Amino acid sequence: MIVIAGAAGQVARHLVPLLLEDGERVRGLVRRRDQAAALEAMGAEAALCDLELDEDLGEHVRDATTVIFAAGAGQHSGPERKRTVDLGAALKLIDAATKAGGTRYVMLSSVGAHDAGSLGESRRPYVAAKAEADAALTASGLPFTIVRPGFLNDDGPTGRVEVTTELGRFVAVEPGVRREIPRADVAAVLRECVRRSSTIGLTFEVFAGELPVADAIAGLPER
Numbered sequence: 001m002i003v004i005a006g007a008a009g010q011v012a013r014h015l016v017p018l019l020l021e022d023g024e025r026v027r028g029l030v031r032r033r034d035q036a037a038a039l040e041a042m043g044a045e046a047a048l049c050d051l052e053l054d055e056d057l058g059e060h061v062r063d064a065t066t067v068i069f070a071a072g073a074g075q076h077s078g079p080e081r082k083r084t085v086d087l088g089a090a091l092k093l094i095d096a097a098t099k100a101g102g103t104r105y106v107m108l109s110s111v112g113a114h115d116a117g118s119l120g121e122s123r124r125p126y127v128a129a130k131a132e133a134d135a136a137l138t139a140s141g142l143p144f145t146i147v148r149p150g151f152l153n154d155d156g157p158t159g160r161v162e163v164t165t166e167l168g169r170f171v172a173v174e175p176g177v178r179r180e181i182p183r184a185d186v187a188a189v190l191r192e193c194v195r196r197s198s199t200i201g202l203t204f205e206v207f208a209g210e211l212p213v214a215d216a217i218a219g220l221p222e223r
């Protein structure tokens with residue numbers, strides 16, 4: 001069972017069918033009944049849950065083999081919700097995965113989290129929350145994979161990406177360049193991470209690129 005927090009989100013909506021196609025059982029955590037119905041129509045399970053208001057996510061992840069954090073407060077939210085969702089909800093899922101016995105955890109993070117302090121005021125609260133959540137996951141002892149995409153767009157899937165474990169390399173080499181990636185391709189990367197246990201222990205950045213997703217992920221250095 002794969003449990004996705006933020007399962008009604010735009011990346012997750014691409015991801016759920018991919019995981020089902022792989023024969024996985026999927027449970028999406030969502031906070032509205034219409035979102036639950038949409039998941040069930042796809043062939044997934046749904047659990048109603050508010051990641052900010054609910055204190056304990058344990059009941060939803062007890063039977064999970066992998067949890068995926070794909071929730072987020074969104075760009076129109078203020079700094080406070082970056083703390084309660086991008087950080088707080090991610091921490092609750094870490095806690096639940098730990099109590100469940102050490103469930104594998106795949107984090108949808110963000111480029112820039114290697115050096116959130118250097119960012120301008122508008123992006124810093126969001127990226128700092130992601131960086132803190134990533135640090136907590138890395139320190140948790142859980143088998144983790146941290147995926148840090150560039151700026152998300154809604155272009156169609158290309159199936160091709162560029163990945164690197166040299167965090168911040170592109171920012172250093174191309175200052176001011178805004179590297180993007182379609183949400184659909186991020187979903188394909190998350191699916192590939194679920195498929196490959198070789199990604200456990202890795203934190204990597206991903207952007208639109210030239211390599212087929214499976215080749216790019218297979219080519220990441222093993223930890």
Ligand SMILES: NC(=O)c1ccc[n+]([C@@H]2O[C@H](COP(=O)([O-])OP(=O)(O)OC[C@H]3O[C@@H](n4cnc5c(N)ncnc54)[C@H](OP(=O)(O)O)[C@@H]3O)[C@@H](O)[C@H]2O)c1
Nearest residue numbers: 006008009010011031050051052071072109110150151152
């Ligand atoms: N935008 C970028 O350029 C960028 C770049 C790198 C990484 N990212 C990361 O990628 C993530 C996913 O992107 P996306 O486009 O799929 O985001 P999205 O469409 O905004 O999805 C986020 C989901 O989180 C859910 N959520 C928020 N608060 C919740 C709560 N209290 N309880 C339950 N669910 C809650 C939302 O639920 P509702 O639908 O109910 O509101 C939404 O479905 C982002 O959140 C961000 O962390 C973004």
